Amino acid sequence: MxxxxxxxxxxxxxxxxxxxxxxxxxxxxxxxxxxxxxxxxxxxxxxxxxxxxxxxxxxxxxxxxxxxxxxxxxxxxxxxxxxxxxxxxxxxxxxxxxxxxxxxxxxxxxxxxxxxxxxxxxxxxxxxxxxxxxxxxxxxxxxxxxxxxxxxxxxxxxxxxxxxxxxxxxxxxxxxxxxxxxxxxxxxxxxxxxxxxxxxxxxxxxxxxxxxxxxxxxxxxxFCADSALVTVEGHDVHPGYAKDKMTNAVRVAAAIIERLPKDFLPETTEGRQPYLHPYDIRGDVSKVEVKFLVRAFSEEELHQQEATLQRIVEEVRASFPQAKVSITIKESYRxxxxxxxxxxxxxxxxxxxxxxxxxxxxxxxxxxxxxxxxxxxxxxxxxxxxxxxxxxxxxxxxxxxxxxxxxxxxxxxxxxxxxxxxxx
Missing domain, CATH: 3.40.630.10 (Zn peptidases)
Incomplete structure (x- = not known):
């Protein structure tokens, strides 16, 4: 043929x-x-x-x-x-x-x-x-x-x-x-x-x-694949009068991304290594949504990556107690x-x-x-x-x-x- x-x-x-x-x-x-x-x-x-x-x-x-x-x-x-x-x-x-x-x-x-x-x-x-x-x-x-x-x-x-x-x-x-x-x-x-x-x-x-x-x-x-959506709700006021009033959702989202393990990003992994990938971020001071891809070749590693993201969200939530931070994980494929x-x-x-x-x-x-x-x-x-x-x-x-x-x-x-x- x-x-x-x-x-x-x-x-x-x-x-x-x-x-x-x-x-x-x-x-x-x-x-x-x-x-x-x-x-x-x-x-x-x-x-x-x-x-x-x-x-x-x-x-x-x-x-x-x-x-x-x-x-x-x-x-x-x-x-x-x-x-x-x-x-x-x-x-x-x-x-x-x-x-x-x-x-x-x-x-x-x-x-x-x-x-x-x-x-x-x-x-x-x-x-x-x-x-x-x-x-x-x-x-x-x-x-x-x-x-x-x-x-x-x-x-x-x-x-x-x-x-x-x-x-x-x-x-x-x-x-x-x-x-x-x-x-x-x-x-x-x-x-x-x-x-x-x-x-x-x-x-x-x-x-x-x-x-x-x-x-x-x-x-x-x-990969085993899931998606994660992190939603940050802040509080917007005029920046000239924001002291002790503003909760900036952009800063909260940036703190989450900054805490991601550097060894588990798409740009630092290959072969059978898993990754967490923040690929879309949009919003403003009042509200920000960050979309993540979660990838690993086994379900065990996939859940470990998700647990890492959950932990980071909890840490940042504690650092910004006035913000509302939630995470939703959705299964994609196995x-x-x-x-x-x-x-x-x-x-x-x-x-x-x-x-x-x-x-x-x-x-x-x-x-x-x-x-x-x-x-x-x-x-x-x-x-x-x-x-x-x-x-x-x-x-x-x-x-x-x-x-x-x-x-x-x-x-x-x-x-x-x-x-x-x-x-x-």
Whole structure:
């Protein structure tokens, strides 16, 4: 299962088409999806899926796109009726914190090495020394933004790869596969991508998200994740007459942030280290809200981080007795490894698919999350495979077309392996 030059050309065309559709989600929205514009790409994909022969393709009321590629296994084949339905999933939205509209993709053919200056902002330079994967992509076709927006490889690379794998199967009817279910989800970036996902209706036994980064990476672990909201209520009076009267909520919030352990921040941690991340603060003297991400690979460490934040809040509350300080913790998702280890074959197939391609699989734990984390606990075990994007959430995001092509080939190998296993 190898993509030829025409397949790669179409993969590039799809990707360039998708990234120019603004699908930025909104963390502060209470609607679902959080932005209606995500449905613009969803509607486009429904039409493309139908053109590829997936006649049931549709977008539901929540903005999810679902479609089915029926099994083509002959009745006399040993695997007939035995192959589990497999899902392929990617997300529609792009990160809310970086401009995502008006993307102007730059295509660099036969990358020769060196720094890449982005044409829309000469101050934005993807530096060779700071991006070691550029050395692995010499001679590749690279795609970047113009430096004024993100690119959207997270996760429109995954969408393009799934669509390309479907197109390849349409052109190669001799390739045997079981029933394939496809889903494109909204609002992954705001942590709500599975909120209305219809797992029973989807009907897959196992699934794979294409939402990772480096060539050959298979991710079967995520953080355990919670969010925390610290609310500080102060008392505002005219600053010229504030002595013994004012309680400044801004100062209280600053004291909480200052007390955070310096060894447990995103900018000081790596690998399997947990972190506390104050990522949004807004308000005034009267009231301030601080949003935190709490992340760890085990629930025990997660609760330790939350206990640390609770302790800091209590200390600051004692230092500012006139302020009202509260904290609310909300569960986001849990480490998918807890679920996947119960049925390891879903991971084993992905690892073998990479080996079939002549690559050594890299099994990784994600310092983040995917839709697959929640889906795995909703009964749909869903490891993550690479999509190729680099520098996610940044105006310096880039992707290799060759790595994208390999991701599509990996998806095809996964489908082939499930047929082999069923027919053995």
């Amino acid at each position: 190898t993509l030829d030059s025409q397949d790669r050309k179409e993969l590039l065309e799809r990707f360039l088409r998708y990234v120019q559709v603004d699908t930025q989600s909104d963390e502060n929205s209470t609607s679902f999806p959080s932005t209606e514009k995500q449905k613009d790409l969803a509607r486009m994909l429904v039409e493309e899926l139908k053109a590829l022969g997936l006649s049931d393709a549709a977008m539901d009321q929540w903005g999810y796109v679902y479609a089915t590629l029926p099994s083509n296994i002959p009745a006399d084949h040993p695997a007939h009726g035995k192959v589990p339905t497999i899902g392929l999933i990617a997300h529609l939205d792009t990160y809310f914190g970086t401009p995502g509209g008006g993307v102007k993709p730059q295509v660099i053919e036969n990358y020769a090495g060196g720094d890449i200056t982005l044409p829309g902002d000469s101050n934005q330079v993807i530096r060779y020394a700071e991006n070691p994967n550029l050395a692995r992509c010499l001679g590749h076709t690279l795609i970047t933004s113009d430096g004024t927006t993100l690119l959207g490889a997270d996760d429109k690379a995954g969408i393009a790869e799934i669509m390309t794998a479907l197109a390849w199967m349409q052109r190669h009817p001799e390739f045997l596969h079981g029933t394939v279910r496809v889903a494109f989800t909204p609002d992954e970036e705001v942590g709500r991508g599975t909120e209305h996902f219809d797992v029973p209706g989807f009907g897959a036994r196992y699934a794979y998200t294409l939402d990772g980064s480096d060539l050959g990476e298979i991710e079967d672990e995520t 480490n998918m490894a807890y679920a996947i280890r119960k049925e390891p074959q879903v991971l084993e197939v992905a690892l073998e698919a990479v080996r079939r391609m002549g690559l050594e699989p890299v099994r990784k734990a994600i310092r983040g999350g995917t839709d697959g984390a929640r889906l795995s606990f909703m009964g749909l075990l869903t490891p993550n495979i690479w999509a190729g994007g680099q520098n996610f959430h940044s105006v310096q995001e880039w992707v290799s077309l060759e790595w994208m092509a390999k991701a599509a080939e990996c998806a095809l190998n996964i489908l082939a392996l499930w047929v082999e296993r069923a027919g053995a």
